[in-house]
């Protein structure tokens with residue numbers, strides 16, 4: 001039986017393991033970190049396209065159970081005036097509303113599902129090298145000196161993928177998109193949006209979003225313009241320092257953003273944000289990359305995780321239906337590249353339109369007026385479903401044979 005080595009136990013990795021199992025392929029997941037993810041305050045949203053892909057591998061319910069529904073989004077300007085509202089559900093018609101969840105909860109749910117299906121996950125295994133022999137067998141080397149051997153290796157090792165660099169030492173490096181994303185969680189803020197609603201605010205200096213879970217906690221994020229921070233600088237900055245930085249950015253706006261941030265304790269986490277517009281090499285003879293390893297996207301379209309899940313399911317279908325890995329990898333790339341690069345480009349454009357970036361490009365008052373008018377126009381045009389249905393309405397058909 002074919003055996004796959006999956007590098008990375010974030011999102012794409014465990015989903016690939018579930019999908020491969022359904023396709024009749026055994027795998028082991030190797031994760032660099034010794035334990036599960038635990039970024040307190042970090043949360044994300046899965047849209048219908050990602051949820052539907054989870055459903056094809058019978059993993060929707062555990063994710064549903066650790067998340068809450070997001071039905072609509074409202075946009076405000078820095079004066080606190082509402083620009084419009086739109087539903088978040090696509091027009092796919094299969095009843096899937098987007099869900100919001102803590103990143104750590106999603107990670108836990110996927111790992112528990114893998115364990116329930118007896119799929120091995122080994123922690124503390126950081127891939128450092130991989131070699132393929134004349135017969136196509138691949139040997140992975142880990143930083144603890146151990147090795148693993150399989151018929152194929154799937155790099156689901158994220159933004160700074162080692163697998164991507166091994167496949168192509170000249171692969172493009174992640175590009176910083178000119179912002180840090182700061183996420184926070186607080187027990188409950190009466191100023192935040194009601195459950196089921198996202199409130200998005202174009203502040204003078206940055207973009208802010210918040211939502212509230214039905215059982216209380218309020219979650220917020222802020223896309224703060226700025227240069228890339230070194231790993232050491234990021235690690236050194238405390239939640240209180242990030243709170244002060246975010247507060248400064250929203251202090252002059254007549255919106256709830258500053259109040260929500262001020263009421264947040266230490267559940268604040270920040271990261272540089274990057275994308276990779278195009279990665280030329282996605283696969284070698286026995287190695288392939290999926291998720292952020294292949295196509296990291298700026299978080300502005302909130303689609304990176306959903307795309308990673310789609311990739312995992314499509315790759316499993318290709319391996320199920322085609323007679324060898326070379327043809328399966330080629331089909332996977334053919335089925336995925338155009339879509340994911342289109343989403344990465346869209347998300348990059350959204351990042352460059354965020355208030356900080358726009359303000360740097362023009363006078364901030366002019367930038368704000370232009371953006372408010374554009375947002376109101378777009379919302380008026382798309383009050384029904386929005387203009388990104390092509391992203392959310394995409395479905396992976398598990399039963400359709402790949403040729």
Ligand SMILES: Cc1cc2nc3c(=O)[nH]c(=O)nc-3n(C[C@H](O)[C@H](O)[C@H](O)COP(=O)(O)OP(=O)(O)OC[C@H]3O[C@@H](n4cnc5c(N)ncnc54)[C@H](O)[C@@H]3O)c2cc1C
Nearest residue numbers: 008010011012032044045127158291292302303304305306
């Ligand atoms: C602030 C922020 C907000 C976001 N919000 C959203 C959102 O709302 N919706 C959405 O869909 N997406 C969102 N994203 C994007 C999303 O988080 C990523 O696209 C998604 O996590 C990609 O999944 P992945 O499995 O490819 O990579 P990851 O989730 O990064 O997992 C990679 C795993 O590989 C492991 N690893 C790395 N190197 C090695 C190695 N050498 N050996 C072994 N293991 C290794 C890592 O430890 C990690 O566990 C957001 C991103 C950011 C930064």
